[in-house]
Amino acid sequence: MRDVAVIGVGETEFGELWDRSFRDLGIEAGLKAIQDAKLRSEDIDAVYIGNMSAGKFIDQEHVSALVADYSGLADMHLPTVRVEGGGACGAIALLQARLAIASGMHDIVVVGGAEKMTDVGEVQAAEILSSTADQEWESVFGATFAGLYAMMARRHMYEYGTTREQMAAVAVKNHKNGALNPEAQFQKEITIETVLQAPWVAEPLGLFDCAPLSDGAAAVVLCEMQKARKFTDTPIRIAGSGQASDFLAVHDRRDITMMDATVIAGKRAFAEARLHPKDIQVAEVHDNFTISEILAIEDLRFVEKGKGGPATADGLTALNGKISVNTSGGLKARGQPVGATGVAQAVEIVRQLRGQGGKRQVVGARRGLTHTLGGTGATAVVHIFERGD
């Protein structure tokens, strides 16, 4: 396999962007990434797009060709690929694009992720999100997406003594980081009390335990390593990638307090990179709910199983803590345009490793990790990045 590096990144602001369409967002992110890489459009071999559900959110399928078209690439007749995999689709698109370059088929691929979620109402958007759970044996009985995560949280509290305050600490930390990110949906700090006093969504999760509905897009340019050095002095190498699946429904999983897909995707990525969790300084993990970040840092072995709550409350995952987690603000504060998530996480890690983190820069960051979930954990993807210089 050939080595692959990220040579360009770009993203839109995230939020409720009423005046921007799906195509506006996809194009802006893509053009920013291409500009960042100093590419000409003739240099591009293919376009990969992560998108969860444009068909349901905006009644538009075939978005891979659409984004390439409106980015001015129609006349180049590039191969374009749209990847679906629930919330993990952006991270899977990145993995597939990496493979296309590693195999020798392509040299330079643009990977985008985009979702336009606010053209439908909140109730409908929540129903679309829950379509990544098991419609026939979970949703039809009244289990919502938040409800399924809430049941993981309840069992985690029961088995490990995790508290609501510890879960709230995830939201507080990520809002604090988001306040330092000019592209984040929520650039405002919150307190533990705000989280605890918010109305219930699904007990024990309240409104501030949940990531928002968002519009937004992100893009990265991937390039074969040797060629990458012609474009940049700081190529960010993809050192390892892992993807894993699991039972679709939460009730069928081996352990409700743990995501085996994350554990295995993490092991695969670390094995390929020949690294260990202690080698990572900065990580973007899938905090669609506060409990999700606690599960992620445990299942990726950054902390011992069951200690994710206390570790967060003690500041181990704070900016420049033992390991900085979700410096962008995460899904909670940066926002959660589903298809964009995996790519936006990669954008943040690349910025951190290049030293472009601004006010939220992690000191001495050389290796970073992204972790992205599909559904309630039936898919997990982990990528490990390192400075290539």
Place this chain on the structure above:
Amino acid sequence: MAIPRFWREIQSRYNLIGTKCGSCGKVDFPPRAVCPTCGRRSVGKMQRVQLKGKGTVVTYTVIHDAPAQFEMQKPYVMAIVQMDEGVRLTSQLIDVKSEDVKIGMKVQATFRKLGQEGDAGVIHYGYKFRPA
């Protein structure tokens, strides 16, 4: 959702029909064509079996933000129940106050209306659970 999508599942939703692997004896619900433990060895050996309807609450939640379909029922309790046969499923808990629900409580399946569909309001039914 189209109506056939509901009646296709009637056997399992009305009568708790699952499968038992002829190779390892593990029970699955809903029915599976392939046993997750035995893989190809189980193909053609998955026997239909009816669950007895008794189980234990593994975890639960109270849903406050509900889909349009369940708006009139909120807040309602959802649980993951481990059936006595070993398999787990997701269902509503009824006839119990949310503050009285506990992990480990014994519950029993009961037949209820699950919802109704489309303009015609075609009703679909299935299992919910109540304290045993």
